Amino acid sequence: MRTQTALSHEEMSAIECVGTPEELVERARGLAPALRERAVETEALRQPPEATRQDIQRTGIHRLFQPARFGGADAPFRAAVDVMTALGQACGSTAWAVVQNISHNSMMCRWPLEAQEDVWRSNPAALLSGILIPNIGRARRVDGGYVLSGRWPFVSGVSLADWALFTAFTPGPDGQEEDRHFLVPKGDYQILDTWYAMGLKGSASHDVSLDEVFVPEHRTTTIDNMRAREARYPGEPINLRAPLYCMFGVFIGSTALGIAEGAVQTYLEQVRGRISRASSRAVTDFSTQHVKVAEALANLKAARLLIYGACDQMTEILESGRLPTDEERARCRAEATFAGQLSTRAVNIVWDAAGGGAIYDRNPLSRYFCDMSAANRHITQNWDVSAITHGRVVLGLPIDNPTL
Template sequence: MTETYATGTGDDLVAVASAMRPALAARAELCERERRLPEETVKELLDSGLFHMRVPRALGGLGCDERTKARVTAETAKACPSTAWVLNILAGTTAAATAGLPEEGVAEIFAGAHPPLVCGVNALGGTATRVPGGYRVDGSWGFASGCLHAGWAVMGVRFTDGAADASTGIVCMPMSELSVNDTWHVAGMRGTGSNTVVAKEVHVPERLAVPVPDGIAPALQRSPLAPAFSALLLGPLLGATESMLETVAAGLDRRRVTYFSYARQSDSHVVLNALGDAAMLIDTAWLHTDRVLADIDAEAATGPMDMHTSARGQADSAHAVRALRRAAALLMGIAGASAYAESNPLQRAWRDLEAGSHHAMLNTPHSLELYGRVLAGAEPNSPLWGPEATLFA
């Protein structure tokens, strides 16, 4: 990375992402076809420093906040949503590893000349059995976005010595000791390579294992749980929808309304109304995103979120993706049947948005129910909230 990137402001980092858009867009079809990021893209993201934008400066990163990461990944998604998704996940997980692991573990994975890339899955896909010097880990974790480009993996496990009340937590393992099953054959976000990572009798030393809440770092313990996971997914989805708006708006003077008396779409008040509606829905999504990210950036530094703010943050994220899906539907309607041609980048952005926005952490109906329950003083409908909240489920 250059000194300009390392000392730049949020606007500077967005400008870096914007400058990369033409090259990323040119490789978007290749990214989707190969179901992974092209090596040229990985190198450019590493050289730019964007993969490590959330890593503390003391460890070689840029130390930006969540709002900046969302803006950077949104800008990247305007060229290739799959690339933005991988950037978003690896940037977030690599930074989380610096807060969630013991100091000795952080020192080990950051011991190289350049910061590492860390992928991760918080679902409890494995078990960690106590052995001399650490743990023996076995398991399988699906949906491991970015695993094809990472050097380390942080995975959710159950720690057990045969007891029924095993604790949960994380282990960090080098990808060289893991295998990757090619399971990512999907309709959207194809280029993310979100395959299944498998561990078979991998030895993990205690410095790379964190039973929760026994030893988790205070900075991570203070962070809101589910709102942080759901909100960090929003940047690529916002950018994908913004790219659709840009494309559709740019074509209004060139396209006619077929079979109706409008030589240009821009002459139709119906079309312009739909365009304005889509733009406002995207703005709505950004406003909710800004609110939850501001809460996360503020509260992670000063103390835990209260229940109301945490549940509202989850509802913010879920409401944002609902607004984006509605905006995308309007824009595809304006673009018409030709938008579904494989050669049209609109259909890729639409498919990627649909796939990404249906992530389990962005479940709109149940997230809104959660917020309603908290407002009504009822019990939350998720184990991620309340006094027994856990990072892993």
């Protein structure tokens, strides 16, 4: 039985701040060369190596949205864009794992304080993973909490995680099914070795199984708590009030943008010294190359502006003291998704321009291409889904995405 439900003043004073948001962005950029060097090893291991896990915890880049009371940065949304693009440029798989750490840290802020302390009191740098698909798990209420069972796929970064979040439908107070979220320590779930994929090979996105695991009441919450909420005190950081599922799409889109920027930069480095075997001319002499490079760069610029714009709009709304409307939440998700579409176009352009040499595994461009193909399958990157939601709300129909 817990005898303390809040950090004491002495404990709070002893927790060192991880750094400013600007410092975390610079650390991510500084870490990028090492991640790029480990990219091949990461793919071979099918997870980031131990050195990368230690680097993540040492730099604290995953603690952008962790509350300051636990040493976190309480960062603005743009900081996550800058961190994720820096990581994605270096290693898509590592970035895909870290975006889960960042996003699930953010979600933990909506859990009861006692659950936050379970995770962060003794290990403020804890890594979190999770999967938020409710209809493949089952939970039943018991005395003091719930018993949870199920098997969830795509739990990215789970091999590195100390805790993971899962969702399942449970009987609600009104007799209808309730989408409930559960916080589970790594000792209570089994990682299944299933992640053999064509892209993001090193993201450790394995299946996870739970069999009759007890989860105490304070380690659960509902989907309602993931939506935007009113400020509880003056000056409360906006990341604690944001619609989290909506912003999750922004951060995933930022990761995709980083992968695309890495692909285009890799292509530019390669093409500048390339000679056409067919004509013996420098490839840079061909005007078709000029068009493709300009188009790829324009797609990247437009994608970054859309992502930044979504962050700035949500920041402005929350700082004004109001909550985003259905249309604003749907638009935020749609614009982040379209940014992912533009990023994909940029990768496809340089992939097509690269010729036969790009298909070798030894060419980093092939890894970027496969990583982008995999990233583009994430539900937040599904343009049809996001566009339909935004379009129907604009036309006066009710929002159709319960997570938004």
